Amino acid sequence: MSQRRSCGLSLLVLALLGHLVSCSGTDRVDVFALCGNGILDPGEQCDEGGANSDMGNCLTTCVLARCGDGFVDVNNEQCDGNNLRFRTCASLGFRTGTLACSPDCVFDTSRCGAAFTPTATATPVPTATPTP
Numbered sequence: 001m002s003q004r005r006s007c008g009l010s011l012l013v014l015a016l017l018g019h020l021v022s023c024s025g026t027d028r029v030d031v032f033a034l035c036g037n038g039i040l041d042p043g044e045q046c047d048e049g050g051a052n053s054d055m056g057n058c059l060t061t062c063v064l065a066r067c068g069d070g071f072v073d074v075n076n077e078q079c080d081g082n083n084l085r086f087r088t089c090a091s092l093g094f095r096t097g098t099l100a101c102s103p104d105c106v107f108d109t110s111r112c113g114a115a116f117t118p119t120a121t122a123t124p125v126p127t128a129t130p131t132p
Helices: 003-023
Strands: none
Touching: none
């Protein structure tokens, strides 16, 4: 096929696509309109269908989860930015302090107080009384 004919065909295809977009009432194509259908469509990094999750590998926006996106990929991260998944120093076994998230998306407990260590309490041991 000659280069001139190829360019003409390309222009025709572009014109038809432009017409379809203008007929839809919008000048912009929604890249994520098909996100969640389980098929990797143009503009999507991933699409696991109903398994897309803001706590998994493929977010509900069909973008791959990564450290720093604010969503906790529970398979690979403990936290992400300010998203600590409702964890606190106390819930991690520390007495006091402020839990943070490191740039590597793991809990930063450096501002937590001392670890809670339970004090041992003596348990009375029953004594047997000899019977005469």
